[in-house]
Amino acid sequence: MKNNIRIERAIKGLTQEDLAKKVSVSRQTINAMEANKYVPSTVLALKIAKIFNKNVEDIFLLEKSD
Amino acid sequence: MANKLLLPNKYKKIGWCLLIPSFALGIYIIATGFQTDWLHAKTFSIFPDELSTNKKFFSLTDVNLTNTLVGSLFIIGALLVGFTKEKNEDEYIANIRFSSLLWAVLVSNILLLIAFIGVYGSAFLNVMVYNMFTVLLIFIVRFNILLYKSSKSVPDEK
Numbered sequence: 001m002k003n004n005i006r007i008e009r010a011i012k013g014l015t016q017e018d019l020a021k022k023v024s025v026s027r028q029t030i031n032a033m034e035a036n037k038y039v040p041s042t043v044l045a046l047k048i049a050k051i052f053n054k055n056v057e058d059i060f061l062l063e064k065s066d
Numbered sequence: 067m068a069n070k071l072l073l074p075n076k077y078k079k080i081g082w083c084l085l086i087p088s089f090a091l092g093i094y095i096i097a098t099g100f101q102t103d104w105l106h107a108k109t110f111s112i113f114p115d116e117l118s119t120n121k122k123f124f125s126l127t128d129v130n131l132t133n134t135l136v137g138s139l140f141i142i143g144a145l146l147v148g149f150t151k152e153k154n155e156d157e158y159i160a161n162i163r164f165s166s167l168l169w170a171v172l173v174s175n176i177l178l179l180i181a182f183i184g185v186y187g188s189a190f191l192n193v194m195v196y197n198m199f200t201v202l203l204i205f206i207v208r209f210n211i212l213l214y215k216s217s218k219s220v221p222d223e224k
Contacts, residue, residue: 028216029158041157 003060006034008052023047073150081146085206088139095136096195105131137198144202152213162212170205 009019016034020027023044032038040048049056094100106128114127152159177200181193 025156026154026159028154029156032158032216038158038161044157 001039001060001066002036002063003033005030005048005059008054008059012052019048019051022051071149072155073146075151075153075155077146078150081143081148081150084139084143085147086143088136088143089203091136092140092199095132096192101130101132105135107131109134140199141202144199144206148202148206148209158216159213162216163209166209166212167205169208170201173204173208174200 005019009016014022016027016030020030025044029038029040029044033040045056045060049059052059108126108128109131111125111127111129113123114125115129174197178193178197181190181197185193
């Protein structure tokens, strides 16, 4: 699964730390997701989508290998 | 994602305070066979020494408590360090913890397997002594390495 958290974050002008605080996780978690090293839980995915005012599908996308 | 098996973060410090000295002392005991003279006591035992005359279950037995004390403190310390929350506990850290635990069980048992194949006789007793502590020890080392790595690798922050 890939995501465009980094792009959405840039649009909103948020740092990793800002976003991490908003969804109450550590900055490492945001970093690991942006690096495609970690697939977030449904709860966290929904929280992130809510921050960006978008649907989950707009931010998290399935890949062929999934 | 709340994990009920984890203690609050404040216990981690207590854990390190028990783990580090008992680990150092444990290594010292293994290396030198050191036993204190004063830690001798009649103690309640579930099963006493195989070789002594006293072979009753649940009886009092006279033993040197050095190993008992150091081993117990090590296990308590290691459990406190391994089973407490991080300061910034979240689902990613929980994920790292589980994968470290899996890795530790695997590595520890591979080492045990190698020892089974390659070590014989009374030397195998040493293997058994080490193997009692390897799962917890490898888990703690692996978990902290991964935590450290993930805190370091924060590239192109905007």
